[in-house]
Every structure is written in C-alpha cells, then in structure tokens.
Amino acid sequence: MDQILGNIDLLIQFPIVNLKIIIDGVMIGALFALAAYGLALVWGVMNVKNLAQGDFVIAGGYVAWWMTQKGIHPLLGVPAAFIIMWGIGWVIYKLVISRVIERDLFTSLLATFGLAIMMAQILNLMFGSDTQSIDLGYDTLHFADGLIDVPISKLIGVCMALSLAAGVIIFMKRSRMGQAIRATAQDARAARVLGIDTEKVYAFTFSLNSAICGAAGAIIVMAWVIQPFYGITYSIRAFVIVTAAGLGNLPGVIAAGLGIGAAEQYGSHIFGIGYQQAIAVLLLLLVLVVRLLIQRRKRQVLQ
Amino acid sequence: MKKWSAIFAPALVALATTAPSSAYAAECEEIVLGSAISLTGKYATNGVHAKNGYEFAIKKIKENGGIKVDGKCYNFNVIYYDDESKGDRGATLAERLISQDKVQYMLGPYSSGLTKAIAPVTERYKIPMVEAEGASRSLFNKGYKYLFAVLSTSEQYLASAVTLAEEMAKKDGKDAGDIKVAIAVENDPFSLDIRAGVLEDAGRVGMNVVIDEKLPRDLSDMSAILTKVKLLKPDLLVVSGHSKGAATAVRQIKEQNIKVPMIALTHCEAADVTGNFGDAADGILCSTQWAETLSYWDPVFGTAANYEQEFKSAYPEYKEKKVPYQTAQASAAVMVFMSAFERAGTLDKDAVREAISATDMTTFYGRIKFSDAGNNIAKPMVLRQIQNGEYNVVAPSAFASHGLDWPRK
Numbered sequence: 076m077d078q079i080l081g082n083i084d085l086l087i088q089f090p091i092v093n094l095k096i097i098i099d100g101v102m103i104g105a106l107f108a109l110a111a112y113g114l115a116l117v118w119g120v121m122n123v124k125n126l127a128q129g130d131f132v133i134a135g136g137y138v139a140w141w142m143t144q145k146g147i148h149p150l151l152g153v154p155a156a157f158i159i160m161w162g163i164g165w166v167i168y169k170l171v172i173s174r175v176i177e178r179d180l181f182t183s184l185l186a187t188f189g190l191a192i193m194m195a196q197i198l199n200l201m202f203g204s205d206t207q208s209i210d211l212g213y214d215t216l217h218f219a220d221g222l223i224d225v226p227i228s229k230l231i232g233v234c235m236a237l238s239l240a241a242g243v244i245i246f247m248k249r250s251r252m253g254q255a256i257r258a259t260a261q262d263a264r265a266a267r268v269l270g271i272d273t274e275k276v277y278a279f280t281f282s283l284n285s286a287i288c289g290a291a292g293a294i295i296v297m298a299w300v301i302q303p304f305y306g307i308t309y310s311i312r313a314f315v316i317v318t319a320a321g322l323g324n325l326p327g328v329i330a331a332g333l334g335i336g337a338a339e340q341y342g343s344h345i346f347g348i349g350y351q352q353a354i355a356v357l358l359l360l361l362v363l364v365v366r367l368l369i370q371r372r373k374r375q376v377l378q
Numbered sequence: 379m380k381k382w383s384a385i386f387a388p389a390l391v392a393l394a395t396t397a398p399s400s401a402y403a404a405e406c407e408e409i410v411l412g413s414a415i416s417l418t419g420k421y422a423t424n425g426v427h428a429k430n431g432y433e434f435a436i437k438k439i440k441e442n443g444g445i446k447v448d449g450k451c452y453n454f455n456v457i458y459y460d461d462e463s464k465g466d467r468g469a470t471l472a473e474r475l476i477s478q479d480k481v482q483y484m485l486g487p488y489s490s491g492l493t494k495a496i497a498p499v500t501e502r503y504k505i506p507m508v509e510a511e512g513a514s515r516s517l518f519n520k521g522y523k524y525l526f527a528v529l530s531t532s533e534q535y536l537a538s539a540v541t542l543a544e545e546m547a548k549k550d551g552k553d554a555g556d557i558k559v560a561i562a563v564e565n566d567p568f569s570l571d572i573r574a575g576v577l578e579d580a581g582r583v584g585m586n587v588v589i590d591e592k593l594p595r596d597l598s599d600m601s602a603i604l605t606k607v608k609l610l611k612p613d614l615l616v617v618s619g620h621s622k623g624a625a626t627a628v629r630q631i632k633e634q635n636i637k638v639p640m641i642a643l644t645h646c647e648a649a650d651v652t653g654n655f656g657d658a659a660d661g662i663l664c665s666t667q668w669a670e671t672l673s674y675w676d677p678v679f680g681t682a683a684n685y686e687q688e689f690k691s692a693y694p695e696y697k698e699k700k701v702p703y704q705t706a707q708a709s710a711a712v713m714v715f716m717s718a719f720e721r722a723g724t725l726d727k728d729a730v731r732e733a734i735s736a737t738d739m740t741t742f743y744g745r746i747k748f749s750d751a752g753n754n755i756a757k758p759m760v761l762r763q764i765q766n767g768e769y770n771v772v773a774p775s776a777f778a779s780h781g782l783d784w785p786r787k
Binding site: 349 | 562594600603606632656
C-alpha cells in the first residue's frame with residue numbers, strides 16, 4: 076500500500092512523468108490496435124474468433140528476426156513479414172479455418188486454440204525459447220531533462236503501424252476486394268447471391284489478418300522483445316480492444332488500442348509492473364459489465 | 379524409455395568389455411554411479427552439458443590413475459537414463475536405478491525442479507546424491523541427509539553485488555545507510571530466492587530499498603520501473619527474470635539512458651546481451667557460478683583455465699563457445715565422490731555419506747564444504763562485469779582478474 080501511495084506521489088511530484096507514461100502507452104497501444112483490427116476483421120467477416128491472433132504476431136516477429144540474421148536490413152523485415160505471413164495465413168486458412176467457418180462457435184474456438192498452442196511450440200522448436208530482439212542501433216530522443224525518451228526505432232515502428240493501418244482502411248473503402256469483404260461481413264448469403272465468391276473473400280480476409288499481425292510482430296521485434304510464448308499477451312489485448320470497441324468500428328478499435336496501452340502503463344506505474352496484464356483483463360471485465368447493463372436497457376440486434 | 383534402454387544396455391556392455399583393454403583400467407575395479415538426466419525435452423541442452431561434465435571428469439580421473447580406496451584402485455562408471463525433463467519421470471528412473479540396477483551412489487539431474495523430484499527417492503533409500511545443477515534453496519530446508527550440492531544456492535546469485543555496492547560506497551565516503559537499492563525480479567521461485575538474498579544482505583547493512591517490484595512472466599516492457607529508477611536514483615539496480623529479463627533490461631536501460639552506478643543481472647549469457655546489444659551491455663555486472671579465468675586449482679584438472687582448455691579438446695563441439703558453468707560444476711560433483719571414497723577408505727554407503735558430509739576441498743571449480751543442510755557454503759558466487767564486450771571477473775576480489783569499472787557510465 077505504501078508503495079502504491081509512493082508511486083502516486085511520484086506522479087504528482089513529477090507531472091512530466093504522466094506525459095511519458097502516455098507516450099509509452101500510445102506507442103505500444105498502436106501495435107495492440109493493429110492486432111485488434113485484424114481480429115475484428117476476421118471476427119466480423121467470418122465470425123471466427125481467432126485465439127491464435129497473438130501467435131501470428133509473434134510468428135511475424137520471428138520471420139523478421141530470422142531475415143535479419145540472414146543479413147537483410149531490419150526495416151525490410153516488416154514488409155517481408157507481411158508477405159510471408161500472408162502466405163502462412165493462406166495455408167492455415169485452407170488447412171484449418173475453412174473447415175470450421177460454418178461450424179458452431181466452440182469448434183472454431185477449439186481449432187484456433189489448438190492452432191495457438193501448435194504455433195507457439197513450433198516457434199519454440201525452431202528458434203529456441205530464448206528472448207529475441209533486433210537492435211536497429213538508432214539513437215533515442217530525449218526531452219524534458221531526459222525524463223521523456225522516445226527511441227527512434229519505436230518512433231519508426233509506430234509510423235509504420237500507422238501507415239499500415241491507413242493503407243488497410245483505404246483498401247477496405249476503395250478497392251473491389253474491400254467492398255466484397257464488407258459485403259460478405261454484412262450478409263454472406265446475399266453476397267453469394269450477388270455473385271461474390273465468399274470462399275475467396277474468406278481466404279483473402281484471413282490472409283490479410285495474418286499479414287497485418289505479421290507486420291505488427293516485425294515492428295515489435297524491432298522496438299521490444301519477443302519470445303515464442305508471448306502470443307497470449309497480444310491475443311488478450313486484441314480481444315479486450317475488440318470487445319470494448321465493437322466490430323466494424325475502426326476509430327473505436329484504434330482509440331481503444333491506444334487507451335488500453337496508456338491504461339496499462341499507468342497501472343504498471345502505480346500498482347507495479349506485475350499487474351500490467353491484470354489491468355487489461357480488469358478493463359475487459361468492466362467493459363463487459365457496462366455493455367451488459369446498456370444492452371439490458373436497449374434491446375437491439377447486432378449491427 | 380524401453381527403446382532407450384534397449385539402445386543403452388548393449389552400449390554399456392560394449393563399454394564394459396572394451397574397458398579392460400585400456401592401460402589404466404586394467405588393474406582397476408569399477409564403482410557404479412547412477413544418474414537420471416535430461417537428454418531430451420526442454421532441459422536437453424543443459425542436461426547434455428552436465429552429462430559431458432560428468433563424463434569428462436570420469437575420464438580425467440581414470441587417466442590420473444583412478445580412485446584409491448584402501449589400497450585398491452577403482453574407476454567410476456555411470457548408468458544414465460533420460461528423464462525427458464520431467465519430474466515424475468526422474469523420480470521413477472531414480473527408483474529404477476536404485477532398486478533394479480542396485481546403484482548405491484547418485485549424481486544429480488539437471489535443474490532444481492528435477493532435483494526436487496528425485497531427492498525424496500534417494501532419501502528414502504538412503505542413497506547419497508551429489509548434485510551440481512539444482513540451486514533453489516528450497517532443496518536445503520527439507521532436512522535431507524543424503525543430498526549434497528556443489529553449487530551456490532540461488533539466493534547468493536546477486537547478493538555479492540550488495541557487498542560490492544557497499545565497498546564502493548565506503549570508498550566514496552558514503553555510509554551503507556545512504557545506499558539506495560532497486561530490485562526487479564520475476565515472480566518465480568528461482569528469482570524470488572535471488573530477491574530474498576539481496577533483501578537479506580541489504581537489510582543487514584541497513585541499505586534503503588526504494589524499488590521492489592515483481593516482473594510478469596511475459597515481460598517485454600519494463601519502462602515503468604526504469605522511469606521510477608530515473609526519479610529515485612538508486613545506487614544499485616538488481617534485475618533477474620531469466621533471459622527475457624536480461625534482454626529487456628539491457629535494451630531499455632540504453633533506450634531510457636538510465637544512469638545507475640551499479641547494475642547487476644542474471645542470465646546475461648543466455649540472453650547473449652553482448653551479442654545482441656553491443657555497447658549497451660558495457661558496465662553491467664552478471665552473476666555466474668564459475669568462470670574459466672578464476673585462479674582455483676586442483677591436482678586432477680589443474681587450473682580453471684586448464685579445465686576449459688582440456689575440455690574443449692576432448693569435446694570439440696565446444697570449440698567455438700565458452701565452456702558453460704553447468705559442465706564445470708558437474709565435473710566438480712564427480713570430484714567430490716572421488717575425494718569422499720578416498721577419505722572413507724571403504725565402499726560402505728554410510729561411511730561414504732559421512733565422508734561426503736565432511737568434505738572440505740579445493741577444486742578447479744572452487745572450494746567445496748557442505749553445510750548440515752547439504753549446500754556448498756565455501757564457494758562464493760562470481761560477478762563478472764562486461765567490459766568492452768568481454769566478461770571479466772571483478773568479484774570476489776580475491777579471485778578477480780580485472781578491476782571494477784565504477785560508477786557505470
């Protein structure tokens with residue numbers, strides 16, 4: 076208790092630290108938002124709740140890390156992870172996901188849960204259980220007497236995440252495929268009647284999700300660290316964000332992603348870093364309770 | 379497992395039949411030791427390191443003329459089984475070694491967890507076990523009478539950093555009470571042991587613990603702690619969270635430009651902080667059980683450096699890397715058995731147990747003397763400082779090869 080009060084006291088004594096916490100939170104939050112957006116896409120279009128979401132992120136990180144070991148510039152790891160994870164996503168769709176789409180919720184949950192375990196163990200066998208990270212060797216920008224520090228590698232990572240998000244949004248709004256995906260999300264049967272090859276749309280959506288996650292992972296390995304069993308952290312965050320923001324609410328997903336990043340940083344500053352994940356789960360609980368209360372008052376069908 | 383023993387049994391027979399042809403073994407009899415060790419599964423890498431350490435020591439002892447017990451000459455032979463890195467498997471295999479293979483003396487498995495699983499079995503059959511790879515202090519508060527460990531227990535891993543910080547503060551004209559300590563350890567038994575050791579030592583000299591936090595199991599960001607470090611300016615920062623803790627700490631200490639006069643970590647080698655982060659790791663203190671630059675000596679292996687050299691020529695697969703301390707301490711465990719047999723002057727199990735318990739010897743691995751609980755109380759943990767990308771021993775000062783760079787820049 077004393078420690079918690081001491082930590083709050085620090086925040087009051089050094090108000091600038093608040094700004095630092097928010098900056099740190101927003102930077103990691105941008106990546107949570109990316110993974111969450113992919114999850115919302117798959118969830119919304121094919122009604123598959125992908126429990127392996129975080130493991131796709133970590134797999135992307137390992138792709139980028141492995142490419143760097145082979146002598147490729149780390150920044151090229153991000154597009155490379157995007158492309159390779161697209162391919163892996165497609166294969167996984169054909170092997171596993173396409174068989175469970177039409178089934179009930181539990182089949183797809185079980186399938187993706189199994190997928191998550193498989194992916195983590197395969198990464199462990201391939202790359203070992205040690206922590207990996209790529210050091211870009213860039214400097215860190217310091218502000219406010221060195222209390223605020225922004226590593227350039229993180230800054231680049233966040234910019235890449237933002238441009239990827241922007242790219243995906245434009246693609247969804249403007250391209251034919253984007254339209255087809257949105258049409259399928261609204262009503263798959265009607266889309267089929269109107270000549271949309273929904274099977275192709277599903278495969279495309281899942282591959283796109285996998286690729287987005289892969290790019291997020293490649294950014295994470297540049298600015299933070301990865302380990303084969305870290306997937307679950309990103310899965311949990313992605314679920315919290317999508318549950319909080321709702322499907323098909325892109326600005327909501329981004330806002331929730333940044334918000335949860337900042338909330339976690341505050342939580343870990345005040346209660347200790349051990350409670351970081353607890354904060355995310357607590358937020359999920361709160362969101363669910365609040366939603367339930369709202370829904371009770373206003374009966375409606377899912378949009 | 380059946381398959382394993384099927385492969386193994388003929389190999390043992392082959393070993394036994396070819397052994398008499400060698401010049402050393404001709405006039406020597408055999409003392410059989412048993413060990414369940416991780417040759418597959420998650421501990422396989424370190425399990426193999428340990429097994430190589432056992433085998434290398436046995437070979438060296440043989441070359442040195444064997445073990446002299448009451449005028450007769452003996453050599454060791456070890457029956458190994460693969461415990462697949464699983465505790466229940468380890469316990470079953472220990473039973474099997476004792477009741478079927480009639481093994482009277484055991485060498486330890488790899489890791490605290492496996493040792494914890496096997497110790498109750500050896501205890502029940504009153505079989506002395508000298509282990510080299512289980513450091514958790516929870517092994518030594520159960521009142522075991524037949525368990526002996528050559529390595530330092532985990533609460534000592536970073537405690538010597540506290541002593542070092544105190545020395546440095548005194549030199550700087552500061553009082554121990556002015557020293558501020560920040561601790562960040564993972565919430566697992568091993569790391570909590572480390573925290574307990576640091577807290578105990580810091581408390582004894584009256585240091586002020588300003589940060590005491592637990593790291594999550596899936597740590598990838600500890601900037602919240604480091605921000606507090608920046609605000610509270612501790613004189614000593616201790617981080618232990620396996621290889622992810624070391625990697626995250628080194629990375630973010632550099633990014634956030636953290637200036638703490640002394641930073642001590644565990645698992646620097648496993649995280650390869652020098653290879654991954656280059657200069658950022660400079661000045662950091664890392665704990666280790668043993669280093670090849672230490673000035674320890676014994677008649678079988680010579681100096682620690684000599685051990686390293688001869689081991690590498692016997693096992694060429696280690697040429698490119700440093701010989702891990704897991705290997706060195708495994709060899710030291712065999713040395714303890716050798717010395718105990720010679721001092722006991724008999725193969726009687728209880729007499730040998732008494733002799734092990736009375737061990738007080740110097741080896742290339744360090745001094746070995748057991749407490750009543752069975753842990754080695756004579757060997758200090760070693761602290762190495764990363765200086766220009768090299769791991770140099772800086773503490774304990776009696777064996778240090780290099781001076782400490784302090785304060786860390």
